[in-house]
Amino acid sequence: MSELRNRIVTVVSGVFKLPPEVVARGVTPDQVDGWDSEKHVELVVALEEQFGCMFEAEEVPELTSLEQMERIISHHA
Amino acid sequence: MPILGFDPTDRAVAAFLDAHVSARGAAHWRWKYRPGPAGEPAGFAWREANGQILGYIGLMWTTLCTATAQHRAAWFVDWHVLPGDRAVGVGFGLLRKAEAAAGVLLTLQGSADTRQILPRLGWKEAAGPKTFVRPLTGRAWAAAATRRLPAPLRPLVAAGAALATPFVRATAPAAPGGARLVPVERFDTAHDAVWAARRTEFAPALRRDSDYLNYFCADYPDGGYRRWVVQQGDAAVGHLITRIDVDRRGLRRGRLVDLLWPRANRALSAWLVAAACRELQNDGTDYVECVASVGDLCGALVAAGFRARRPVPIWYHRLPADAGEPGSWYVTLLDCDRAYR
Numbered sequence: 001m002s003e004l005r006n007r008i009v010t011v012v013s014g015v016f017k018l019p020p021e022v023v024a025r026g027v028t029p030d031q032v033d034g035w036d037s038e039k040h041v042e043l044v045v046a047l048e049e050q051f052g053c054m055f056e057a058e059e060v061p062e063l064t065s066l067e068q069m070e071r072i073i074s075h076h077a
Numbered sequence: 078m079p080i081l082g083f084d085p086t087d088r089a090v091a092a093f094l095d096a097h098v099s100a101r102g103a104a105h106w107r108w109k110y111r112p113g114p115a116g117e118p119a120g121f122a123w124r125e126a127n128g129q130i131l132g133y134i135g136l137m138w139t140t141l142c143t144a145t146a147q148h149r150a151a152w153f154v155d156w157h158v159l160p161g162d163r164a165v166g167v168g169f170g171l172l173r174k175a176e177a178a179a180g181v182l183l184t185l186q187g188s189a190d191t192r193q194i195l196p197r198l199g200w201k202e203a204a205g206p207k208t209f210v211r212p213l214t215g216r217a218w219a220a221a222a223t224r225r226l227p228a229p230l231r232p233l234v235a236a237g238a239a240l241a242t243p244f245v246r247a248t249a250p251a252a253p254g255g256a257r258l259v260p261v262e263r264f265d266t267a268h269d270a271v272w273a274a275r276r277t278e279f280a281p282a283l284r285r286d287s288d289y290l291n292y293f294c295a296d297y298p299d300g301g302y303r304r305w306v307v308q309q310g311d312a313a314v315g316h317l318i319t320r321i322d323v324d325r326r327g328l329r330r331g332r333l334v335d336l337l338w339p340r341a342n343r344a345l346s347a348w349l350v351a352a353a354c355r356e357l358q359n360d361g362t363d364y365v366e367c368v369a370s371v372g373d374l375c376g377a378l379v380a381a382g383f384r385a386r387r388p389v390p391i392w393y394h395r396l397p398a399d400a401g402e403p404g405s406w407y408v409t410l411l412d413c414d415r416a417y418r
Contacts, residue, residue, distance in 0.1 A: 045198070060167075
């Protein structure tokens with residue numbers, strides 16, 4: 001697992017209170033209880049703080065899987 | 078790109094708003110969502126590749142006038158997203174688009190969801206503006222009084238309400254300095270000079286030029302507004318706007334939508350409030366509401382028999398340094414009437 005993916009897993013794990021090894025297997029809103037709009041705000045804000053970036057409006061709803069997060073965050077790096 | 082600027086001719090967006098926000102109809106949405114001063118879109122819709130609208134956020138453009146500058150600003154309204162996993166984050170995305178477009182972005186107290194989410198995104202709530210109410214008939218007085226009474230006493234109070242009418246009616250005030258109200262169908266562009274003269278006196282305040290006043294208070298499809306220019310001698314020095322509708326209890330509600338006068342003239346503000354109440358009383362209203370935030374208008378309302386009721390919180394995002402916070406602005410129902418928000 002790349003360092004970037006590791007950091008993403010740590011953030012997602014903290015937001016959803018899930019063990020990192022569970023998150024690392026992959027998460028999407030339909031797999032995680034409580035991943036609603038409000039929790040998504042918390043996730044996006046946490047990712048922005050962790051990676052020091054600000055996502056575009058169109059990117060915000062796309063941050064719904066580890067792959068998408070990695071792709072979008074790489075784009076901001 | 079799934080986020081599109083609102084096009085008033087787009088039937089899919091109008092249908093989304095009718096189905097999920099309020100069944101006001103296409104004419105209402107065309108009125109409500111006029112582009113900003115530089116042609117900025119009056120809202121954003123999230124449209125999937127198959128054409129389905131997943132969410133919408135509307136913008137009502139205005140200008141924040143401070144003592145030294147004018148700032149582009151907008152109210153966000155009708156923020157709605159369809160439920161479902163696919164829509165997670167769409168509302169946040171739309172809000173972020175609106176924040177980027179508007180500069181200064183404001184909203185009134187919204188749903189419970191909104192109040193949960195906005196603070197996490199750095200939004201703050203300004204207290205300050207309050208709704209003031211004054212009964213003008215015994216019926217309205219009884220309606221207010223009986224809410225606090227035990228049920229068995231309510232019919233007695235209601236039966237005696239007519240007796241109270243002489244004590245709550247607005248009296249005709251003496252006009253200071255020959256002031257008078259001149260009714261107008263619309264504010265013509267000459268009224269812009271009045272706003273230009275008053276703007277620094279009332280700053281910070283949102284715009285009150287003829288175009289803006291006519292948009293809200295003459296072109297509003299559901300009507301109900303009356304408009305006056307305040308004159309002293311031959312000179313126009315301010316304005317008064319009222320609106321009448323019927324509330325959920327069946328009472329005729331009058332509203333002091335906006336008042337503008339030479340700010341230093343306290344006698345004129347007291348007269349203007351009283352004259353407005355008299356006009357609304359003559360139109361058969363049961364009670365009058367006004368939203369006010371600043372000391373002189375609040376004082377004039379209390380002196381005229383109004384009582385402060387509920388607060389009208391205004392939420393804000395980023396503000397320019399010279400703007401203070403919205404609780405200190407000159408705010409009236411023109412700025413925060415839920416009827417068109």
